[in-house]
Amino acid sequence: MSEVTIRKQRIKRDSVKVRLIVFGVLAVMLILCSIFSEYLTPYDPYLQDLSIAKQGPSSEHLLGTDRYGRDMLSRVIVGSRASIFSTLLLVAIITVLGTAIGVICGWNGKVLDTVLMRISDMFLAFPGLVFALAVAGCLGGGLQNAIIALAAISWPKYARIARSQTLAQKETAWMKAAKLSGSSTVKIIFVHILPNIIGPILVTSMLDIGTMMMELAALSFLGLGAKPPIAEWGSMMSDTRSLMTTSPWITFSPGIAIFISVMIFNLLGDTIRDYADPKSRGR
């Protein structure tokens, strides 16, 4: 390897680091904003004042007001809690659940493995949102049920990654050494397997945040997620669709909020993937 190549590589690695810091900070800011949303709103997001209903964006109300005269900026900020928080919760659930099932399958093998993998095949046989729609439809609306619906269709991917990684780990020399030295199964799984397989799984879940946020918003948009008056971006959009012709800012501000958040999490996900796996860079 020539010196020029090495230097080029170093520059590239540094640029990935810079991106990682920038997008990481942005994502943390979004999350903080969703946690402290109540304290950040300029107005009360639920306070109705019909005298200022449907006003366009102005210096007083940066994103205008909705049909009840509620400040849109405040509503969008408060909406971040339902949207961002439930997405992160959803991703955490599928990551933990999928990984647990995958590790158990890979470690145990035999009948349990076959049964669980066939079940995951079953879930994978349903196209995309179709099954989530049905689950949400059966359970009825509500943010909680939307999370359950999306978790039901998303865990098999994680189970598969975790399973194949565990199988690979099982064959390594240190695993045999650990077994020979008499480590218990629990210790082997938590100390030797999990730390070694968690990388690719976390990268996958980072890449999934954006998609999950959009799907959750889509369910809410269809009336199968958060219900009004709770401010959630997807339901806010479907709620105000009838006003789109006369006051488009009411419908589009939550949409832009979704777009920006999804983009930040997607950028972060891509950067983390590049950082973890330099081969995929620029793909």
Place this chain on the structure above:
Amino acid sequence: MKKYVLHRFLQLIPVLIGITFLSFAMMRLAGSDAIIELYGDKGAVAEEIIAAKQAELGLDKPFLTQYLAWVGGMMRGDMGVSYVSGKEVFGTFISKLPATLLLTALSIGMTVVISIPLGVLAAVRHDRFTDYFLRFFSFVGNSLPNFFVALLLMQVFSIKLKWLPVISKGLSVQSAMLPTLTLAIAMSAKYMRQVRATVLEELNKDYVIGAKARGVRSCVVLWKSVLKSSMLTIITLLALSIGNLLGGTAIIESIFMWDGVGKLAVDAITMRDYPMIQAYVVWMAIIYVIVNLTCDLLYHALDPRIRLGVSEG
């Protein structure tokens, strides 16, 4: 190859059983109050009438018996009647299916037209301005929820410019335009990246350098070798995305009032019309499984390495 086809068909059986069982169990769990749905409040009707209705609908039999009866009915095209309209569920579903299939086909067509040339262009102009520009757009497209795109397009083309109708009136070119475009934008954004990655990988192979060293012009290498060998992967990736499209049409159909199965399902969910939801889930899953199987078999039939048994998998 024959063995492989047989193997794949045998694999289909447990998956189909799984799909039907899962759909049935889910609806039974949710729709156990079918009688209440039918008569309104439980207290309003006598116990005997409820029991009689339960016997008539077969709800008093054990779960597995009910499941088998339901699967048997499904095979004969009998999936019960809608709680809301009282019409045959299967007939209604089949009558709406062509509209959804048309929308899916149009979106795939448009995706191919948009994403393959752009993806190849981005790969050829790798790490130059065109590449960054196209990747930026693909990234933006990937971060936009499709219902937002739908509303944006509606705002621009129907409300501001008044070129196209806001809601579709029957199956016409004008009303198909916006839903197709919406679905194609999201799909192209994702697909363009995959096309780019596939072509780029092929361009980095040794034979390309070899051909260039021998003085073969780049465009000849691209058309004769690179595209030919990456097309198979590209087509497979496209086929695999059909599933997401089938699910994604539901929301777009209900926004644009496109009269297909997606809108039917969303309406059914709002009205808690369980037999209708059931039909939608089961049939969409079956269509998806069949499409995937066909693609897989085609892939195997087309790839000479696999067809001739040079290497397995």
